[in-house]
Amino acid sequence: MEEDKYFNTQQLYGFLPSENKEVGKLATLALDMRWSWNHATDKLWRQLDPELWDQTQNPWLVLQTVSRNRVEQLLKDPLFKEKLDALLEKREKATNSSAWFQEKYPQSGLTHLAYFSMEFMLNEALPIYVGGLGNVAGDQLKSASDLGVPVTGIGLFYQQGYFRQEIDHDGNQKAIHAFNDPGQVPIIPLRKPDGEWLRITVQLGGFSLWLRTWEVQAGRVKLFLLDSNDPANLPVHRGITNELYGGGPELRIKQEIILGIGGWKLLAEMDLKPEVCHLNEGHSGFVVLARAAEIMKEKRCSFEEALFISRPGNLFTTHTAVPAGFDHFHPHLMENMLGQYARDVLGIGLERLMALGRQNPGNSEEYFNMAFLALRGCGAVNGVSQLHGIVSRELFSCLFPRWPLNEIPIGHVTNGVHMPTWDNEFSDKIWTNACGKDRWRGDLADMEPAMCQLSDEALWDLRSICRENLVHFIRSRFERQSRLGGRRNHLNLKIEDIFDPHVLTLGFARRFVSYKRPNLLLWDKKRLMHLLNHKSFPLQLVLAGKAGPGDETGKALIKEWIQFIEENSLHQKVVFLSDYDMGITEQLVSGVDVWMNTPKRPWEACGTSGMKVLVNGGLNLSTLDGWWAEAFSPEVGWAIGNAADTKDNGLSEEREAELLYDMLEYQVIPEFYERKPDGLPLRWLERIRKSMSRLAPVFSANRTVREYTDNYYLPAAQQYLERSAGITGKGREIFEIQQQIRQHWDKISFGDIQTETKGEFHVFRVSLVLEEIHPEWVSVEIFAENGNGGMPEKIKMERVENMDDHRHQVYTGKVPANRPLSHFTIRVIPFFKELALPLESSYILWQR
Numbered sequence: 073m074e075e076d077k078y079f080n081t082q083q084l085y086g087f088l089p090s091e092n093k094e095v096g097k098l099a100t101l102a103l104d105m106r107w108s109w110n111h112a113t114d115k116l117w118r119q120l121d122p123e124l125w126d127q128t129q130n131p132w133l134v135l136q137t138v139s140r141n142r143v144e145q146l147l148k149d150p151l152f153k154e155k156l157d158a159l160l161e162k163r164e165k166a167t168n169s170s171a172w173f174q175e176k177y178p179q180s181g182l183t184h185l186a187y188f189s190m191e192f193m194l195n196e197a198l199p200i201y202v203g204g205l206g207n208v209a210g211d212q213l214k215s216a217s218d219l220g221v222p223v224t225g226i227g228l229f230y231q232q233g234y235f236r237q238e239i240d241h242d243g244n245q246k247a248i249h250a251f252n253d254p255g256q257v258p259i260i261p262l263r264k265p266d267g268e269w270l271r272i273t274v275q276l277g278g279f280s281l282w283l284r285t286w287e288v289q290a291g292r293v294k295l296f297l298l299d300s301n302d303p304a305n306l307p308v309h310r311g312i313t314n315e316l317y318g319g320g321p322e323l324r325i326k327q328e329i330i331l332g333i334g335g336w337k338l339l340a341e342m343d344l345k346p347e348v349c350h351l352n353e354g355h356s357g358f359v360v361l362a363r364a365a366e367i368m369k370e371k372r373c374s375f376e377e378a379l380f381i382s383r384p385g386n387l388f389t390t391h392t393a394v395p396a397g398f399d400h401f402h403p404h405l406m407e408n409m410l411g412q413y414a415r416d417v418l419g420i421g422l423e424r425l426m427a428l429g430r431q432n433p434g435n436s437e438e439y440f441n442m443a444f445l446a447l448r449g450c451g452a453v454n455g456v457s458q459l460h461g462i463v464s465r466e467l468f469s470c471l472f473p474r475w476p477l478n479e480i481p482i483g484h485v486t487n488g489v490h491m492p493t494w495d496n497e498f499s500d501k502i503w504t505n506a507c508g509k510d511r512w513r514g515d516l517a518d519m520e521p522a523m524c525q526l527s528d529e530a531l532w533d534l535r536s537i538c539r540e541n542l543v544h545f546i547r548s549r550f551e552r553q554s555r556l557g558g559r560r561n562h563l564n565l566k567i568e569d570i571f572d573p574h575v576l577t578l579g580f581a582r583r584f585v586s587y588k589r590p591n592l593l594l595w596d597k598k599r600l601m602h603l604l605n606h607k608s609f610p611l612q613l614v615l616a617g618k619a620g621p622g623d624e625t626g627k628a629l630i631k632e633w634i635q636f637i638e639e640n641s642l643h644q645k646v647v648f649l650s651d652y653d654m655g656i657t658e659q660l661v662s663g664v665d666v667w668m669n670t671p672k673r674p675w676e677a678c679g680t681s682g683m684k685v686l687v688n689g690g691l692n693l694s695t696l697d698g699w700w701a702e703a704f705s706p707e708v709g710w711a712i713g714n715a716a717d718t719k720d721n722g723l724s725e726e727r728e729a730e731l732l733y734d735m736l737e738y739q740v741i742p743e744f745y746e747r748k749p750d751g752l753p754l755r756w757l758e759r760i761r762k763s764m765s766r767l768a769p770v771f772s773a774n775r776t777v778r779e780y781t782d783n784y785y786l787p788a789a790q791q792y793l794e795r796s797a798g799i800t801g802k803g804r805e806i807f808e809i810q811q812q813i814r815q816h817w818d819k820i821s822f823g824d825i826q827t828e829t830k831g832e833f834h835v836f837r838v839s840l841v842l843e844e845i846h847p848e849w850v851s852v853e854i855f856a857e858n859g860n861g862g863m864p865e866k867i868k869m870e871r872v873e874n875m876d877d878h879r880h881q882v883y884t885g886k887v888p889a890n891r892p893l894s895h896f897t898i899r900v901i902p903f904f905k906e907l908a909l910p911l912e913s914s915y916i917l918w919q920r
């Protein structure tokens with residue numbers, strides 16, 4: 073069996089097979105993307121080809137590119153072989169040992185979770201991402217691997233991924249499409265136990281579409297990818313998975329059908345039965361249909377019952393702060409793409425399917441909203457920061473008419489980043505000394521006190537070396553891109569004059585979209601120039617970012633920056649790096665002193681780039697939006713504007729720009745240059761110490777994944793298992809009651825209501841006409857808003873027993889009379905311990 077642990081090279085794709093089993097061992101290491109955050113194997117790859125390694129840091133590319141002769145020759149070296157075997161053994165231990173999840177939940181009902189996402193950002197070697205959403209997916213997969221949470225990712229393999237960016241010297245963005253050769257990225261065909269490559273089919277607008285399947289290994293977890301570039305397909309179908317977020321709604325819905333329905337089918341073909349599906353954004357919403365379809369077959373039940381059974385096992389994470397962020401599909405498109413599926417597979421008409429994606433199911437004009445489908449197919453919903461939770465409750469409140477905003481059933485789990493991915497060799501050393509090698513694999517309990525002990529010298533050495541390395545990176549990129557643009561000779565600049573390793577370095581890199589306001593710093597160009605050119609306390613600024621291919625406003629923002637640099641010959645102090653990707657991020661978050669973020673509150677759902685600097689001792693300067701609204705305190709960084717408790721902070725753009733300049737000029741810059749005789753900026757270093765020790769643990773994906781596991785995954789698995797086992801007994805009953813409530817709720821009405829104040833209490837007596845609704849299915853409550861926007865006061869009323877006619881009921885209750893009687897009102901809501909409310913039954917009747 074020994075050999076089975078390692079790849080048989082014949083099974084790989086686009087790789088020269090070898091009789092030599094040792095080559096299979098190398099391939100096994102090179103195809104485990106653990107190398108993207110754990111650098112134990114770096115030296116081995118470097119030995120194969122130092123130059124190629126330094127250029128790419130991509131083991132799979134190195135192994136494929138180096139001549140087979142060289143590989144065979146090295147494999148004859150006993151020292152090399154010994155090293156290889158030791159690394160494989162270490163890898164095996166890391167994969168099979170028990171981790172946080174196994175220790176904390178040894179008897180867990182959660183054996184498998186499928187995580188669906190349109191994009192995954194694991195490493196630039198596998199470019200199937202655009203930005204934030206892929207970052208969240210990739211970093212959470214990696215942390216799940218660290219923690220031993222049994223997750224499998226499901227995504228798409230894009231032949232072109234997202235466009236690559238070139239910028240000409242006038243500032244025009246050009247989109248370039250590079251090709252992802254599946255034989256040259258670290259993926260392999262997904263094979264059935266007998267070795268055959270798994271192909272699956274989905275139905276798409278009357279055609280049967282073949283999908284190829286791929287497998288990515290990332291530590292303990294796997295990521296399965298689907299693509300339609302199978303030669304058996306019609307040429308037009310082969311291109312469906314070409315581009316990420318390319319084309320219009322028709323292409324998008326096809327991709328989403330592949331992801332949701334194809335993704336579920338893939339799991340079924342592999343005999344994998346996850347208890348929980350996590351939908352990262354609404355794109356993968358169709359999976360709730362496919363999962364229900366399978367249950368229909370298994371339990372021989374209707375679609376409605378099947379959806380009811382599977383619902384608690386689905387979790388929906390929403391990522392957008394505006395309605396336009398949701399995918400909407402025209403009814404005709406839905407009919408073309410899914411009409412037949414609705415009728416033949418789900419046994420429901422198109423109208424019922426459409427109803428799942430509409431605010432008003434009766435409105436046949438309304439488009440199909442993927443987020444609404446996800447919400448109606450999931451047993452829990454969450455936003456991605458505290459503030460985004462509030463924003464999301466408002467966004468989805470239209471689906472819960474007459475419910476108070478703070479009872480809209482959407483929670484939040486604040487995103488975090490995978491720290492081992494974003495640290496560098498120098499910060500890694502510091503963290504290892506303070507907190508040990510396994511620091512990101514446990515519950516992080518002792519991290520803060522340990523990090524508080526770091527000396528000023530150690531922190532300043534770290535910052536100095538990181539900044540210097542960044543400066544070298546910026547120089548070499550600058551050199552490369554001015555050569556590419558044919559400008560190298562015109563600029564007449566010595567490369568050593570680009571950036572200064574001792575100058576305060578500000579970073580700003582993100583998607584160039586208007587709500588992120590990448591030009592806020594350009595509001596008053598004179599003032600910015602003044603800061604950049606200060607004789608004693610200068611500033612330098614590195615920028616990067618792509619504008620969406622069709623986003624002219626975003627492109628204009630890039631142009632504004634380029635022209636600002638060109639017109640004022642600021643190349644030595646301001647550099648715009650083209651082709652922002654994960655590799656650039658790694659360098660920037662490692663070296664900048666201050667990471668700047670200027671979104672318009674509350675448009676940034678969370679934001680993650682600023683979290684990446686924490687582990688390296690970078691500091692944040694940001695508007696109070698997304699994660700920063702909950703992370704900021706005056707000791708750990710800087711806020712632009714104050715902590716307004718309104719969602720929109722009410723400041724004009726001009727005022728915010730002014731506050732940003734003031735913050736830089738009067739606080740950030742002076743603090744950086746305020747040095748003790750030994751050259752150390754003590755206040756600055758104290759701020760770094762606080763930011764690293766307090767914020768890095770909290771905004772790590774380790775914390776995020778533990779929170780999802782404790783609060784969402786485990787309850788979801790348990791509720792799903794209960795419902796799925798119980799559908800013949802109690803579960804069936806609840807399902808029937810839910811249907812009854814749907815049919816008869818409108819018939820409930822209030823009868824006589826008496827109130828009086830007796831001593832210290834307001835006393836209520838209410839009669840209620842329930843008609844077909846059984847008294848045990850409802851809860852009658854005395855309700856009052858909490859004046860401070862907190863959770864309302866809710867007191868359950870008692871039913872007066874022994875009524876002859878269950879259609880008429882009387883309820884009594886009392887509340888302390890410390891508020892006026894007029895604050896209180898009576899309401900009736902459904903009542904079930906077994907249902908997520910009001911998510912699964914959103915009826916409500918108010919006295920007034």
Ligand SMILES: *Cc1c(COP(=O)(O)O)cnc(C)c1O
Pocket residue numbers: 202203204207581582583652653654657678679680681682684
């Ligand atoms: C981290 C990252 C993002 C997400 O950053 P935001 O804070 O959402 O702007 C986007 N793109 C890349 C390449 C990243 O590394």
